[in-house]
Every structure is written in structure tokens, then in C-alpha cells.
Amino acid sequence: AQSVTQPDIHITVSEGASLELRCNYSYGATPYLFWYVQSPGQGLQLLLKYFSGDTLVQGIKGFEAEFKRSQSSFNLRKPSVHWSDAAEYFCAVKGFQKLVFGTGTRLLVSP
Amino acid sequence: DTAVSQTPKYLVTQMGNDKSIKCEQNLGHDTMYWYKQDSKKFLKIMFSYNNKELIINETVPNRFSPKSPDKAHLNLHINSLELGDSAVYFCASSPGTGAGNTIYFGEGSWLTVV
Numbered sequence: 001a002q003s004v005t006q007p008d009i010h011i012t013v014s015e016g017a018s019l020e021l022r023c024n025y026s027y028g029a030t031p032y033l034f035w036y037v038q039s040p041g042q043g044l045q046l047l048l049k050y051f052s053g054d055t056l057v058q059g060i061k062g063f064e065a066e067f068k069r070s071q072s073s074f075n076l077r078k079p080s081v082h083w084s085d086a087a088e089y090f091c092a093v094k095g096f097q098k099l100v101f102g103t104g105t106r107l108l109v110s111p
Numbered sequence: 112d113t114a115v116s117q118t119p120k121y122l123v124t125q126m127g128n129d130k131s132i133k134c135e136q137n138l139g140h141d142t143m144y145w146y147k148q149d150s151k152k153f154l155k156i157m158f159s160y161n162n163k164e165l166i167i168n169e170t171v172p173n174r175f176s177p178k179s180p181d182k183a184h185l186n187l188h189i190n191s192l193e194l195g196d197s198a199v200y201f202c203a204s205s206p207g208t209g210a211g212n213t214i215y216f217g218e219g220s221w222l223t224v225v
Contacts, residue, residue, distance in 0.1 A: 043218035101154040
């Protein structure tokens with residue numbers, strides 16, 4: 001069965017600094033990987049996804065993620081964080097019929 | 112226009128009551144889902160329907176009963192509400208069931224049982 005680990009529960013980043021959120025997955029076949037963001041009191045918005053091809057994928061709001069099969073990782077990055085990026089970020093892997101989420105990483109942005 | 116819409120967004124109710132959450136998608140998708148987000152923000156699938164047929168039921172109590180009158184709608188009815196049912200319930204949809212189909216989520220319904 002597929003699973004996702006997000007090792008960081010909270011991360012605090014200064015505004016303007018770079019960001020990397022870690023995600024490791026476990027899946028027996030070719031993984032379909034996603035990052036979603038949930039702002040306070042809001043729903044889940046898709047940031048980006050990886051299905052195949054180029055291992056560096058670009059998403060919305062200036063985010064990107066890199067798929068590394070050898071490390072079973074799909075880390076999310078942003079070169080310069082804005083205060084509006086403060087939110088909960090979820091990595092997920094999709095197998096047949098369902099999406100399995102990690103436990104999320106809360107991003108706090110300090111001035 | 113909201114692609115996946117669910118109502119109500121907020122719901123406060125007493126223990127023992129019965130309540131429903133409605134969901135509609137206008138994306139023309141075949142597959143719809145209900146996910147539950149608990150107080151620790153953990154997201155877990157509850158149900159999935161494909162072309163109105165139930166395909167996933169993840170050991171959810173019988174008090175929860177989904178109903179899909181057509182492909183565009185998936186409603187969730189909850190009987191005899193308990194305190195532990197307090198959570199955020201997300202409706203979602205995808206073009207199909209295959210792994211390569213992206214799932215799109217609604218805005219969530221915040222259920223509080225008092």
C-alpha cells in the first residue's frame with residue numbers, strides 16, 4: 001500500500017528566504033505525486049503534480065518540486081517565500097482509485 | 112464558477128442529530144470522493160464513487176451513508192452524530208479512477224458536534 005511521510009510538522013521561514021518542504025513516499029509502482037496547500041480555514045488547492053517525464057515540475061505561486069526516485073522523495077521548493085505562503089502543505093501519492101496524504105507541514109512565515 | 116462545491120460550509124449541531132452535506136461538481140468527472148480531515152489535519156479517504164457506484168468504503172461507521180443520485184453529485188448523510196464526528200469533510204472529484212487522474216477538492220465543510 002502506498003504511504004507518504006512528511007518529517008517536518010512545522011517549519012518557520014523568514015519572508016524572502018528560500019523554502020524546502022520534505023516528502024518521502026512509498027509505492028510499489030510508478031508514483032503519481034502531488035502537493036496541495038491549505039490556507040487557514042480554506043480548502044485544498046493543487047500546487048503541482050508529477051506523473052512522468054521531467055523530474056523537476058513547476059507549479060502555481062512560484063513553487064516547484066523535484067522527483068528523485070533513488071531517494072523516494074518529492075520535495076517542494078520556493079526560492080523566495082511571501083507572507084501569504086503561510087499555510088499547511090500536504091504531499092500525496094496516488095495509486096489506483098485513491099489519494100494517500102502525508103500528515104502535512106505547517107509553514108510559518110516570519111517578518 | 113466553483114468546480115467542486117459543497118454545502119453547508121459550516122455546520123454546528125448537537126449529538127444524536129442527523130445531518131447531510133451536499134456536493135456537486137461541474138467538471139464532468141466520473142469519480143467523486145469524500146475525505147475527512149481530523150483535528151490534527153490528517154486527511155483520509157472515506158468513500159469513492161465511480162459513475163454512481165460505490166468503489167471505496169474505508170471502514171467508515173454505518174452511521175455515514177453516501178448517496179450519489181448522478182455522476183455530478185455525491186451527498187454524505189450522517190446519522191446519530193457523535194462528538195468524534197467533528198471534523199472537516201472534503202468532497203472531491205477526478206476524471207476517473209486511474210492513478211494518473213488528478214483529484215480536485217471542494218472548499219470543505221466544517222462540522223462541529225456539541
